[in-house]
Amino acid sequence: MMTTLTQLARKLPAPQENSSLRTLFGGRLTETLDSNGILFWEGDVANDLFEIASGCLRLYKMMPDGRRAITGFMFPGEILGVAFKDRYLFTAEAVTPVRLRRFPRTQLHASLARAPGLSREVLAMACDELSAAQEQMLLLGRKTAVERIAYFLVTVARHIEAGGKPARAIDLPMSRTDIADFLGLTMETVSRVLGKLKVEGLISLPTSHHVTLNQLGQLQRLAGESGPLTPDAGERTVRGAVWPN
Amino acid sequence: MMTTLTQLARKLPAPQENSSLRTLFGGRLTETLDSNGILFWEGDVANDLFEIASGCLRLYKMMPDGRRAITGFMFPGEILGVAFKDRYLFTAEAVTPVRLRRFPRTQLHASLARAPGLSREVLAMACDELSAAQEQMLLLGRKTAVERIAYFLVTVARHIEAGGKPARAIDLPMSRTDIADFLGLTMETVSRVLGKLKVEGLISLPTSHHVTLNQLGQLQRLAGESGPLTPDAGERTVRGAVWPN
DNA sequence: CGAGAATTTGAAACCCATCAATGACGGTGG
DNA sequence: CCACCGTCATTGATGGGTTTCAAATTCTCG
Numbered sequence: 001m002m003t004t005l006t007q008l009a010r011k012l013p014a015p016q017e018n019s020s021l022r023t024l025f026g027g028r029l030t031e032t033l034d035s036n037g038i039l040f041w042e043g044d045v046a047n048d049l050f051e052i053a054s055g056c057l058r059l060y061k062m063m064p065d066g067r068r069a070i071t072g073f074m075f076p077g078e079i080l081g082v083a084f085k086d087r088y089l090f091t092a093e094a095v096t097p098v099r100l101r102r103f104p105r106t107q108l109h110a111s112l113a114r115a116p117g118l119s120r121e122v123l124a125m126a127c128d129e130l131s132a133a134q135e136q137m138l139l140l141g142r143k144t145a146v147e148r149i150a151y152f153l154v155t156v157a158r159h160i161e162a163g164g165k166p167a168r169a170i171d172l173p174m175s176r177t178d179i180a181d182f183l184g185l186t187m188e189t190v191s192r193v194l195g196k197l198k199v200e201g202l203i204s205l206p207t208s209h210h211v212t213l214n215q216l217g218q219l220q221r222l223a224g225e226s227g228p229l230t231p232d233a234g235e236r237t238v239r240g241a242v243w244p245n
Numbered sequence: 246m247m248t249t250l251t252q253l254a255r256k257l258p259a260p261q262e263n264s265s266l267r268t269l270f271g272g273r274l275t276e277t278l279d280s281n282g283i284l285f286w287e288g289d290v291a292n293d294l295f296e297i298a299s300g301c302l303r304l305y306k307m308m309p310d311g312r313r314a315i316t317g318f319m320f321p322g323e324i325l326g327v328a329f330k331d332r333y334l335f336t337a338e339a340v341t342p343v344r345l346r347r348f349p350r351t352q353l354h355a356s357l358a359r360a361p362g363l364s365r366e367v368l369a370m371a372c373d374e375l376s377a378a379q380e381q382m383l384l385l386g387r388k389t390a391v392e393r394i395a396y397f398l399v400t401v402a403r404h405i406e407a408g409g410k411p412a413r414a415i416d417l418p419m420s421r422t423d424i425a426d427f428l429g430l431t432m433e434t435v436s437r438v439l440g441k442l443k444v445e446g447l448i449s450l451p452t453s454h455h456v457t458l459n460q461l462g463q464l465q466r467l468a469g470e471s472g473p474l475t476p477d478a479g480e481r482t483v484r485g486a487v488w489p490n
Numbered sequence: 491c492g493a494g495a496a497t498t499t500g501a502a503a504c505c506c507a508t509c510a511a512t513g514a515c516g517g518t519g520g
Numbered sequence: 521c522c523a524c525c526g527t528c529a530t531t532g533a534t535g536g537g538t539t540t541c542a543a544a545t546t547c548t549c550g
Binding site for chain 1: 330
């Protein structure tokens with residue numbers, strides 16, 4: 001299973017593409033991290049980048065009083081820590097037991113100088129992250145609880161896609177609290193909304209960590225995809241005719 | 246006046262540093278854009294990048310029903326559209342009349358090949374954006390209305406800083422609705438919270454678009470800065486002891 | 491099988507949104 | 521110069537979606 005996503009909302013960069021970045025990790029040893037183990041803290045000096053071999057990480061920022069915002073989840077195949085400043089922007093913690101490979105950033109700079117395409121790849125990665133982050137801003141700032149959950153499910157399904165089609169059966173290794181902190185809700189609201197979607201038949205919950213999307217189209221509509229891809233007419237005429245002059 | 250910020254929450258990359266990216270715009274003509282004029286729409290093919298010479302832009306995503314999330318504001322000195330995909334991720338619209346210079350992306354690729362440092366600069370820019378975006382996620386997902394407004398004010402002040410110190414008097418060219426769509430609130434709530442801060446003496450409002458920060462320290466505390474810089478003890482012990490293993 | 495954790499479910503409260511009306515500008519034209 | 525009018529900001533009253541608090545139930549795993 002080779003599913004990849006840094007931020008859940010991120011576009012997949014064709015998992016089978018032979019990433020030159022990924023080749024950096026070729027000879028590296030695989031380390032392991034226990035469930036709930038910390039890979040690094042927000043603010044730590046960013047010495048390494050990592051490739052997730054298996055398992056799932058949560059990335060988060062936290063306020064002094066404990067309020068937490070999960071900025072994304074990491075899955076196998078994903079690369080972490082590549083484009084950031086000299087310090088990590090968030091804490092990385094294992095949702096499940098994780099196997100990963102480590103690569104020193106000092107050597108990255110050398111590699112970047114050698115391989116010209118690598119630089120573009122890194123930039124593309126950062127742009128994908130940015131795209132996901134902005135979509136998340138729309139979600140956190142303007143979407144309802146149902147829309148957030150629907151979007152979350154649809155996005156996960158899209159990235160676990162097996163051969164073009166989004167997966168119908170997805171598993172969610174993270175807790176309800178994790179999902180809540182990712183979507184700007186509470187654990188209880190996540191649970192309630194999932195329950196509602198289940199009652200309405202849009203999803204099934206074989207177990208609390210396995211979801212079946214029975215009506216993907218309906219969920220996609222609920223998710224309220226933004227942007228240029230929506231083929232609806234009259235998209236821009238709503239809030240008071242903001243036409244170019 | 247040489248204030249620069251792409252996303253309001255962004256760290257300033259030393260305004261006086263002679264950016265090699267900025268030199269690209271050297272001989273370019275200055276175009277103008279009327280107030281509320283559209284520079285480009287979300288989803289448009291990203292042919293150009295822009296340097297803002299004067300004025301203010303808002304960048305936003307919109308849902309089919311008109312709900313809007315402003316992902317950031319752009320001010321003079323800032324460069325726009327540099328690191329993105331082949332299509333713009335958001336709509337760019339003038340808050341005030343704007344003067345700007347345009348540079349074709351096709352030529353950017355050539356310039357990137359020539360100047361090695363440029364590539365790093367572009368990446369650094371993307372990382373700054375990403376950092377701001379993640380801070381915004383924490384704000385949108387977990388902060389109260391007062392905290393959001395306080396953070397907004399403090400952040401603006403920090404970027405209009407004149408000689409190290411954050412400015413005490415800031416002007417907000419954008420409307421209350423713009424601020425609301427940036428902070429995930431309503432116009433009315435923005436207005437009410439500003440009123441409250443004014444009554445409490447933390448700020449003054451000479452006009453509705455000019456704010457004086459009377460008690461910056463207090464505002465900073467309200468803003469609830471996240472992360473590693475807070476010198477508080479007991480930061481990580483709150484929500485159930487998430488220590489490494 | 492048992493104990494603690496995670497999830498679900500219920501009831502009440504609250505923050506912010508919504509709806510509505512008034513007030514303050516700012517630009518325009520008489 | 522000032523009256524006018526549309527837009528934006530402010531302020532008030534009400535309502536609702538989500539949170540909070542609490543308890544029951546299910547799940548996990550030693």
